[in-house]
Amino acid sequence: MFQLRCNLCLRFVLLFASCASPDEPSAIISDAEGDISALNDAPSASDSAPLADFEWAADAAMIEDAMSIKEDASDLLIIDALFPIDDAAPPIDDAAPPIDDAAPPIDDAAPPIDDAAPPIDDAAPPIDDAAPPIDDAAPPIDDAAPPIDDAALPIDDAAPPEEGNPIELLADRHFSRGFHVKDPVSGDVTGVITPGFAQGAPLWQIGQWGSATNIGDSASTTLASGAVRWEDAYGAVTVGPPGSEEADLSLYVNAYEEYGGVYRARDAAVTWPHLLGEQRISPPGNAGPGCPPLSTLSSLRFSVDARLHFDHRNIGVGYDPSRHAGHYLMYFTVQNLAVPNTPGYGDYLWFGLTLYDDRDEMPGLAVSGDDATGKLIYNIGLAPLSNASLNDNAWHTLEEDLLPHVLRALDAAWARGYLPHSQDPTDYRIGGMNLGWEIPGLNAAELQIRDISLTYTAQSAPNPGGELRYDFNVDGEREGWSAGNMDDPNHGPVEGRWILSVPGQDPMLTSPALQLEAADYSSLSVTMANDHNPAEGSRMQIFWSVASDPGFSEGRSAWINIGNGGGWATYTFDLTALPAWSGVINRVRVDPIMYGDGHSVGFDSIVFTPL
Numbered sequence: 001m002f003q004l005r006c007n008l009c010l011r012f013v014l015l016f017a018s019c020a021s022p023d024e025p026s027a028i029i030s031d032a033e034g035d036i037s038a039l040n041d042a043p044s045a046s047d048s049a050p051l052a053d054f055e056w057a058a059d060a061a062m063i064e065d066a067m068s069i070k071e072d073a074s075d076l077l078i079i080d081a082l083f084p085i086d087d088a089a090p091p092i093d094d095a096a097p098p099i100d101d102a103a104p105p106i107d108d109a110a111p112p113i114d115d116a117a118p119p120i121d122d123a124a125p126p127i128d129d130a131a132p133p134i135d136d137a138a139p140p141i142d143d144a145a146p147p148i149d150d151a152a153l154p155i156d157d158a159a160p161p162e163e164g165n166p167i168e169l170l171a172d173r174h175f176s177r178g179f180h181v182k183d184p185v186s187g188d189v190t191g192v193i194t195p196g197f198a199q200g201a202p203l204w205q206i207g208q209w210g211s212a213t214n215i216g217d218s219a220s221t222t223l224a225s226g227a228v229r230w231e232d233a234y235g236a237v238t239v240g241p242p243g244s245e246e247a248d249l250s251l252y253v254n255a256y257e258e259y260g261g262v263y264r265a266r267d268a269a270v271t272w273p274h275l276l277g278e279q280r281i282s283p284p285g286n287a288g289p290g291c292p293p294l295s296t297l298s299s300l301r302f303s304v305d306a307r308l309h310f311d312h313r314n315i316g317v318g319y320d321p322s323r324h325a326g327h328y329l330m331y332f333t334v335q336n337l338a339v340p341n342t343p344g345y346g347d348y349l350w351f352g353l354t355l356y357d358d359r360d361e362m363p364g365l366a367v368s369g370d371d372a373t374g375k376l377i378y379n380i381g382l383a384p385l386s387n388a389s390l391n392d393n394a395w396h397t398l399e400e401d402l403l404p405h406v407l408r409a410l411d412a413a414w415a416r417g418y419l420p421h422s423q424d425p426t427d428y429r430i431g432g433m434n435l436g437w438e439i440p441g442l443n444a445a446e447l448q449i450r451d452i453s454l455t456y457t458a459q460s461a462p463n464p465g466g467e468l469r470y471d472f473n474v475d476g477e478r479e480g481w482s483a484g485n486m487d488d489p490n491h492g493p494v495e496g497r498w499i500l501s502v503p504g505q506d507p508m509l510t511s512p513a514l515q516l517e518a519a520d521y522s523s524l525s526v527t528m529a530n531d532h533n534p535a536e537g538s539r540m541q542i543f544w545s546v547a548s549d550p551g552f553s554e555g556r557s558a559w560i561n562i563g564n565g566g567g568w569a570t571y572t573f574d575l576t577a578l579p580a581w582s583g584v585i586n587r588v589r590v591d592p593i594m595y596g597d598g599h600s601v602g603f604d605s606i607v608f609t610p611l
Contacts, residue, residue: 169456173453182206208275232258251437263320274439280432281430300455309360312445326356326360328436331352331407332431344422469607476493486508502533526606528602529567540591541559541591
């Protein structure tokens with residue numbers, strides 16, 4: 001099982017593709033000229049394809065500038081050992097003025113939670129941009145914490161929206177079912193807190209890593225608006241009815257009390273307090289519809305209303321701006337969830353938003369590597385979401401189409417050697433997310449969000465009703481198809497042909513989202529070559545999924561024997577002769593041979609011919 005660091009509690013269980021078995025053939029074969037003698041000698045593409053190879057790539061210079069400028073900048077404060085910073089980050093400038101030791105002592109009394117509390121002190125000292133980020137010595141979270149039982153996360157009863165409309169990816173957007181609460185140390189689910197606004201088990205989880213207490217052990221208080229608040233000396237969770245003053249979710253952390261008013265030492269044996277709402281988005285274990293492949297989307301719109309109630313920074317002797325801060329973050333995993341049991345399945349990067357950082361009113365793009373997980377962190381900050389910060393304690397709507405940013409994050413990852421097994425956005429989806437406070441400073445802070453949303457819009461069907469061709473004529477461009485159980489030494493097509501090697505069982509090529517009316521198409525032709533893989537395994541099989549059943553099955557398949565001499569040939573399946581070819585076709589899978597012994601197969605074109 002592939003799993004992420006436990007303080008995000010986004011765990012992903014590998015899915016296994018079903019094995020195909022023979023069915024009656026229904027196909028017409030026509031030969032095509034050419035040979036495959038040079039299959040194994042095809043030129044290799046660079047392991048780091050240039051950004052310009054992707055039509056949606058961001059300007060390379062812009063990304064490189066942002067990466068070099070923000071690599072070790074302090075405005076991306078990544079909390080916990082999940083996000084340690086490169087030890088090579090420059091030290092704090094010794095010339096920076098020290099904090100006045102004569103500063104008055106901090107009042108031992110915990111600051112009140114009164115919403116009328118004064119806003120952040122504008123006179124707080126500015127942060128030196130050259131200050132290094134958080135020390136990576138914080139201890140890791142126990143990876144062995146068990147995931148939540150999927151049975152506790154039922155699918156929403158609501159049917160998904162119609163094709164072409166925005167489709168919501170987040171379940172229980174108003175937190176009305178409450179939360180499964182996880183232990184601050186082990187990550188085990190220890191209980192449930194629910195306001196009783198909606199029926200059904202919670203679809204969110206609460207992570208509270210580093211906290212001295214478990215918020216799930218607190219008694220609940222019902223406020224005049226009907227909102228329910230769980231609170232102890234170190235934090236609080238408030239869930240309010242939609243439309244109320246307290247809607248939808250407020251998270252409060254009192255790190256001053258957690259630390260006893262003293263900054264935690266750099267070699268502390270425990271981590272700083274977190275209070276995070278967490279949800280898995282894509283299968284396995286999803287509570288909503290799941291995210292389709294990024295290459296099939298036309299938009300990925302995020303929006304939320306947010307208001308900072310207060311942030312008592314409690315700056316005192318020993319304050320280090322590179323370490324002592326409070327910020328409210330959202331992170332999504334951009335994850336390879338294409339084909340189980342293939343190299344790279346489950347690999348991911350961190351894609352982040354910074355709603356609030358007490359050191360920077362308008363955080364911008366920050367890109368860095370994470371030594372703990374070996375993944376890329378790509379945080380776009382607040383600037384793309386809003387033209388104003390949350391420092392004024394007023395409501396602000398934060399919104400943006402995240403899809404271009406996510407695709408740029410993939411570009412940045414590939415350019416730096418991350419996600420090496422696939423440079424095809426078809427393989428990647430939004431896997432899961434978290435949101436909330438991470439506070440290594442002495443801050444006592446509360447922030448409220450409402451109407452959170454993450455929707456996608458699918459691309460329209462390509463050339464509906466007409467011929468649909470995939471000719472692989474652009475180097476490196478897979479045209480939305482993804483390879484499984486095959487090695488791709490050239491990282492996609494080269495000179496009009498896509499050459500792959502087959503080391504073992506069940507090779508497959510899976511199409512992008514098609515949304516084809518089956519009745520509009522008469523045939524599917526695959527022009528390919530099989531370079532001396534075992535003759536007994538030389539049989540091509542196609543599968544297709546439909547709108548009512550998104551999986552592949554033997555009942556929706558057809559097969560035909562093919563040659564293995566290395567020559568190019570066109571194999572045409574007569575779709576009109578296949579009774580199961582009906583309805584709306586979601587995707588098609590082409591298994592070029594049953595199994596291989598390391599020799600190559602090649603694809604020249606895949607064509608759907610209309611009636």
